[in-house]
Amino acid sequence: MTISQLEFNQLNRVLDEHTGIRLNNAKADIMASRLSSRLRATKCTTHNQYYQLITSPNGHKELDIFIDKLTTHETYFFREQSQFEFMYEYYRNRRSRNVPIRAWSAASSTGEEAYSIAMVLDDLFYNGRWSVTGTDISPTAVEMAKEACFAVSTAQKIPKKYRKAYCLKGIGPNEGTFTVNKSIKSHCTFDVDNLLHLRKVDYSFDIIFLRNVLIYFDEIKQKAIIDNIVHRLNHGGLLFLGHSESLRKKRPGLELIQPCIYKKVRL
Ligand SMILES: C[S@@+](CC[C@H](N)C(=O)[O-])C[C@H]1O[C@@H](n2cnc3c(N)ncnc32)[C@H](O)[C@@H]1O
Structure with missing residues (x-):
């Protein structure tokens, strides 16, 4: 179904x-195609009807x-695997496993990033006091992250030693899937947040x-997000950005230590 400029706006x-996130006008067709199944499912015959639905008091779920x-x-x-290798080497000789360490996957999507961090932290601080928090704006993605049920084909990216140590193949109705073991799960929490x-x-x-989230925002919002993030990073802590992302301007208090990896330093 086509979408008018007014409906797109x-x-x-x-x-x-x-x-x-604000889509540019060139994305109107993409918006219409991504929403087509929802218009059918909600029996809306126009995008305007769908707009009325999602902005109505009962429209929260939709x-x-x-x-x-x-x-x-x-x-x-293990997307951008070199960053996980860097994290491992960085902490290997720097931290005792008795000092608590907290990690945040700040746009965790369906959980793969958070569980990758968790495997590295467990390898570094076995039986230690570490935790991983995952947050995402999408409630569906957060539910999938909590469930931790992944297609077996996606395990190929996990280094073999971690696959052996932390992944469990599904059987019976869960054939074709895998999950992470209880110990990894017990250190990870997920929540919806913006x-x-x-x-x-x-x-x-x-x-x-x-x-891989900053790219969706304009410069002003990117700055607001970075402010929120830096505020929650401990001194000496590390910030990892995606490879296609970088801080547009030098930021006092953040020192670039590797491409796309920053350390928070005292001013
Ligand atoms: C491309 S995924 C990146 C996932 C993961 N960080 C990675 O690099 O593989 C982007 C995620 O950002 C989330 N997102 C978009 N806008 C957001 C916002 N304002 N607050 C929190 N998460 C947001 C999306 O729901 C999506 O799951």
């Missing part, structure tokens, strides 16, 4: 209000699905992964 405004449809959740285990208006994350971290 209406839906784009809702997306912006809830995520901070609003979550709308956000989910228009955000990109692509992720995989990077622009963080409500749940009110503590600070030693390691923050903020990868």
